[in-house]
Amino acid sequence: MRIGELARRAGVSARALRHYEEQGLILARRAANGYREYDETDIRLVAQIRSLMAVGFTLEDARPFVACLRAGHASGNACPESVAVYQRKLAEIDAEIQALVARRTEVATQLKQACPGCAIRRTQ
Template sequence: MRIGELARRAGVSTRALRYYEQQGLIRSRRSANGYREYDESDVRLVTEIRALMAVGFTLEDARPFVDCLRSGHPSGGSCPESVAVYQRKLAEIDDRIRDLLARRAEVAAQLTSACPGCLVTRRGES
């Protein structure tokens, strides 16, 4: 399939596909007229990349997942290298949550100090 069809089927721009190719995440062949040609399996690779990016992974994070799919595994997350990326990402998220909770506590303390009668609530609470 040509780049436009892959873009349409995977829900990305042709520019994104060219970038993924430049980064070595997907590969195309060139037809006689110079057009990029992709395999059906590239739809799955691009879908995996997009799903990972949607939850905060980088393109470099996606590389082991793509390699896992290329090696024939049914899931990009079923290889040890992918599991390691999942674990690292969870640790990063946990660190950010701890940081945000500490910041929230500091801001709440500043509010309480500045406005002793003000009620500190979480969004959505009354």
Template sequence: MRIGELARRSGVSTRSLRHYEEKGLLAARRGANGYREYDEADVRLVQEIRALMAVGFTLEDARPFVACLRAGNESGGVCPESVDVVRRKLAEIDTEIRDLMARRDEMLRRNT
């Protein structure tokens, strides 16, 4: 499929797809006419990238998930490298929550 169809099927812009390609997360093959060509597996890769970004992961964080899917796994989150990224991200979120709660408590102390 060409880039426009992949964009429609995965719900992202062609600009985003080019960006993912530039970052090495998506690999387009080139047809004889020079057009980018993608296959069905690329739809799943792009959906995984978008889902990860929607919950706060960066494109760099998405790399192990993409690699896991490319390796033939049903989910991008089953590989050890992906699990490590999830654990790291959860630790970051826990730290943010603690920091926010401390700020909240301080505000309450100052205004009561």
């Protein structure tokens, strides 16, 4: 299939596909006329990339998942390298949460000092 069809079927722009190709995440074959050609496996690769990016992973983070799929695994999650990326990302998220909680505590303290009678709302 050509780039337009892959873009439509994967729900991304052709520009995104060209970017993924530039980053080495997907590989286009070239037809005799120079057009990019893709196959069904590329849809799975793009879907994996998009699902990871939707939850905050980078394209670099996606590499082990793509490599795992290319190696023939049913899921990009099936390889130890992918699991390591998940573990690293969870540690990053936990650190971000801790930093946000500390910032919130500091802002709440400053609010109490500035306005002793003001209510501090906690949203969840």
